[in-house]
Every structure is written in C-alpha cells, then in structure tokens.
C-alpha cells in the first residue's frame with residue numbers, strides 16, 4: 291500500500307546482508323523513504339514464509355528499515371530451468387536472478403508509490419553478477435534504466451536520471467568497489483549496525499552439493515515444483531528403477547521436515563518395531579518397488595542387514611500397509627544413490643525427455 295510521504299520512496303532489493311542494509315541507510319540518510327523488498331524462493335529466504343510479520347518487525351527494530359516479504363518462488367523456478375544468461379559455478383543464475391528481482395520491484399513501483407529502485411551491489415565484488423558489464427546487462431534487461439541506483443558504487447558510474455533530476459543527491463552517494471569488506475565494516479560502525487549475516491550466505495544455489503542435486507532433479511523431473519526443491523535440500527536421495535524418488539531423513543529435524551513436506555501421492559515410510567529415520571517416497575504409481583524402498587530405509591537403522599518390517603502410509607487418506615524390507619548390501623545402496631546422480635546429470639537439459647533404463651528384474 292502506498293503511503294503518503296513528502297519524501298521520495300525507493301524500493302530496495304534487500305537480502306538482509308550488510309551491503310543491502312548499507313544501501314538502505316545511505317539513502318535514508320538523505321531523506322529518502324526506503325522500503326526494503328525481501329524476495330524469497332525455495333533457495334533463499336524461505337524460512338521467512340509464514341513469519342513475515344516478525345521479520346518486518348525485526349528489520350525495523352534492528353536497522354530502522356521498513357520491509358515487505360514477497361514470495362516469487364513460481365516465477366523464479368520458471369527462470370531457473372533455463373536462465374538466459376546461464377549459470378555461475380554451480381546452479382546459481384546470478385544475472386537472471388538479479389534481473390528477475392528488479393523486474394518484480396519495477397512491477398510494484400505504483401503499488402508502493404515509489405519512483406526509484408536501489409540495490410546493494412558493489413562494483414567488482416562478485417565475479418559473475420557484479421562486473422561492470424554484468425551490472426549494465428542487469429539494468430538493461432530488467433528494464434530499470436533511469437530508475438536504478440546502486441548507492442554504494444554510484445560514483446563509479448555516470449549519473450543516473452534519478453541523480454540528474456535531483457531526486458537523489460549524488461554527492462552523498464559512495465564509490466565502493468572490489469571484494470574487500472573493510473569499507474563496508476567501517477560504514478556498519480558508523481550507522482551503528484552491530485549484527486549482520488555473513489556475506490554470500492543463504493543461497494543454496496551456490497552450495498556445491500545441493501546445486502548438484504538440484505541439477506539432477508531438474509534433469510529427471512523438469513516440471514518440479516516448490517515442494518520438490520525444498521525436498522531436494524534434505525536427506526539422502528535414491529532413484530528407484532521405476533524412476534521414483536526416495537528421500538531418507540538423516541536426523542530428527544530432517545525427519546520432521548520430511549513429514550511436513552508430504553503431499554498428495556507421497557508415501558511415508560516408518561520402521562515398525564525399531565527406531566529409525568523417516569522416508570518420503572515420491573513419484574511412484576505402484577507398489578512394485580515397495581520392498582526395495584523399505585530395504586533402503588532399513589539400511590539406516592541399527593538393524594542394518596537384517597530383514598525388518600516397514601510401514602508404508604499415505605497420510606491424509608489413512609491407507610497403510612506393512613512391507614518386509616529387502617536385505618541390501620552397501621553396494622546396492624550406493625548404486626541406487628549413484629543412479630540418482632547419474633541419470634539426473636545425463637538428462638540435465640529440461641527439454642530432454644528422460645528415459646531411465648534399468649534392466650527389469652534386478653530387484
């Protein structure tokens with residue numbers, strides 16, 4: 291909702307990291323009303339889902355910054371399947387990520403009565419998205435030319451329309467650049483900012499293990515959704531011969547999270563008479579490999595190597611049955627886990643039709 295203000299309003303992309311906090315402070319200092327937009331997706335910021343109000347209160351209390359939390363998961367997933375500017379070292383589409391967030395901010399200018407957009411980008415700080423040419427591409431392809439300001443590095447660029455029109459006082463903007471953090475830390479002291487998250491934390495698309503797994507999942511199930519992406523960040527993963535997906539929790543917290551991610555069509559696996567992890571079995575249409583799935587779960591209990599009963603249930607519809615788990619060797623387990631990565635990688639491009647061929651009768 292737009293709020294009447296005698297000061298111009300700026301929408302700031304806000305990750306919660308120090309640079310984005312400082313960009314807001316630099317503008318606030320010259321009387322600009324700043325509204326920080328915290329975009330969230332299954333890959334960053336998702337723990338704020340359902341806790342938006344407490345985040346807003348905390349951001350205001352800690353930094354004196356007003357904020358909004360906006361879930362852009364669906365549109366982000368669409369972009370992540372095939373980012374125009376490609377991926378970084380892992381599955382991080384940093385340039386397209388920035389473009390998308392700026393476009394989302396641009397769409398909301400009228401809603402919030404804003405006339406400019408700011409980011410905490412610093413020239414040369416990140417290899418992919420903060421080079422001079424990348425910053426230029428981000429501005430051009432997001433359609434924010436003339437509206438976008440990078441307060442921390444503004445003096446390294448020609449004055450923007452916002453500066454020449456006098457909306458922002460260029461002489462009070464900064465000329466930071468490079469990978470060092472010393473200037474930012476000094477500014478934090480000046481603004482009385484005592485606590486802030488470590489740089490570059492919080493985006494799982496730059497995590498080597500999770501990004502590798504996400505690539506596999508994209509390859510196997512190109513139409514994956516938000517819940518699938520959250521599932522990809524938990525547990526141990528196995529590809530069963532019918533191309534179904536079994537995830538086994540590694541610790542108590544993961545077990546509870548797995549249960550919270552159960553959705554229509556999923557099967558939950560629990561040990562019947564021994565403590566053990568929880569399994570979530572997804573994308574299967576038959577019980578053909580139930581004993582195999584149960585056997586995998588059994589491998590992660592203390593009864594490893596012995597036949598044991600596993601309860602298979604479909605939460606919500608009350609359907610349950612008990613299955614005796616197959617006895618599997620470490621090699622079997624490793625192969626099922628490797629299959630997940632092997633087939634996923636081979637069919638990585640989303641346009642490919644995935645055909646997993648595992649000889650019948652192996653299990």
Ligand code: SF4
Pocket residue numbers: 334382383384385387388419493495496
């Ligand atoms: S690290 Fe993640 S959140 Fe940051 S720009 Fe890259 S993809 Fe986006």
